[in-house]
Amino acid sequence: PTKKGRGGTKNRELRAAMENSLPLHLCHVQKSSAIINRSHTVLHSIALTGLIYYRASFLLQSIKTRDIPILPWLLVFASELMLSFIWLLNQAYRWRPVSRTIFPERLPEDKELPAIDVFICTVDPNKEPTVEVMNTVISAMSLDYPPDKLYVYLSDDGGCSSVTLNAMREAWRFAKWWLPFCRTYGIKTRCPEAYFSAAEDDYGDTQSRDFIAEKEKVKEKYKVFVECLMRIRQNESMVISPDHSPVVEVIKDKSNGAVSADQVEMPLLVYVSREKRPSHPHHFKAGALNVLLRVSGLISNSPYILVLDCDMYCNDPTSARQAMCFHLDPKISPSLAFVQFPQKFHNISNNDIYDSQLRSVFTIKWPGFDGLQGPALSGTGFYMKRVALYGSSMEEGMLVQGYLRSVKRNN
Known part of the structure; x- marks a missing residue:
């Protein structure tokens, strides 16, 4: 039973303060x-x-x-x-059709933001190259969000623990160079493979000597990182096993490199390989996400979850803050389950006669969906409210406490 009285009055006062504050986003009908x-x-x-x-x-x-x-x-x-x-x-x-304008600058301070769990699923390293999977992991770790509020979980559903697990350890080591580089110079493309293969640099002062020297250093580190992943694939077995025990490991670097872990703020990185038995149905990706939901509930239990496919890296590092502009907005938050981001594809032909970029979906159907009841869940690239998966009702008391404290302090 929940006590009513002083707590309920406090919630009503805080909700009133939130409603009187500046909105975190605006919705415009495309007349x-x-x-x-x-x-x-x-x-x-x-x-x-x-x-x-x-x-x-x-x-x-x-x-x-x-x-x-x-x-x-x-x-x-x-x-x-x-x-x-x-x-x-x-x-x-x-x-x-509608469009929305967000105001990330109106979000509370970093220490008041809610935590986010990132779920990434992979199965077969033969079909899903390890380099691409680790690039997705690193791009998720590089999100423009407080590192102590970010938890990245990778589900290895193929049972190739030696390949994917060792690759994650190498990704952790490289991320200690990549994350400070992105934060220092405000790099927008947080996927290393996409950044180093781009024709143009997204950093403003590309002629800066410090920037050029640091970029070359990180680029060399990335080449070494890719070579390590290739050696792992060559030396380890990549046979998919339908019968294996569970493995959960929090990735930590035990080496004595030039950059120590306490000098770089890093998100928590967790490897998860669920138990599989031929006699029990595993339900494919849905089963993997269900296990990640349970494991993360014991480790971090963040109120929001970002789900990514292993080949769908984070194209915009500010996406987490953009999503919070909707999840923390008191006008829509009680009835909001998820925020869906569009997908973008590379290596598309210039003509694209079959619309492989799905432009008709993301530019026409989604704004129209949003004007009705919101977009459909696309299976990747969405920020989900954890309580929505548990099936609980959105009550007043489940508003993010950090944001409430921030609004109360400002008022």
Whole structure:
């Protein structure tokens, strides 16, 4: 039972203070796009109505006269009705598109921000190269978020513990060079592979001697890191095992390198390989995420979770703060379950005639979804509220205490 009285009054006062504070985000209806989309929908609907009327009249007349075969025309008419119905359903995405403006500068101080658990899933190092997986891990560790509030978990669902586990240890060592470099120079591309392969640098003063020297040093460290991963793949077995015991290890560096762990603030990095038995269903990625949810509940139990595929690195280091602009906004937070970020792809052909970048999804359907009930869960790149996975109701008392204290102090 929960005590009511002074606690409930305090919550009401804090909620009132939050409502009177500046908003963390604003939602704008794209009026010009809505007018154009609705006009097109009306005109196209009139044309479809005329077409359906013509087909129905023609078929009724043909039935009376019986001068042409009816079955082919019925099939054509049925196909047109089905396609028209599908088109009509798709107009919902275009009816009320919205855009949102965020204000990360209005977030509370770093020490008041809530913690975030990052879940990354991998299975087969033969199909999912270890270098790419570790780049995803490092990009998650490099998020522009307080390191003591960031916990990165990697699920090795293939049972190749020797390969992935040793690779994570090497990633931890390299991250002690990569993270300070990104923080010092404000690097936006936090995935090492993407950064060093880019044609242009995203740092402003690229002619700075200190920057050039530090970049070359980190680049050499990255080459050594990649070579270590290749040696691990060559020397260790990469056979997928459907029958293995569980392994959970918090990654720590035991070497005596030039940079010590206490000099660099590092997020917690955890390796998880769940138990698998042929006689028990493992439910693939859903089962791996369920195990990560339980393990993280014992280690960090962060109120928010970022889920990433092993080949989907963090393209924007500020995404965590952007997500918090929605999760910590009192106007939508009680009913908000997750914040979905769009996906971007590289190595796409210049013509992209098959829309491999999914532009129609991310630029048209998602803003329309947001204007209705919010976007669909895409399986990766989303910040989920942990309590939403547990199925609990969003109560007043479950607001982030750090943000409440910040608002109270400011008021």
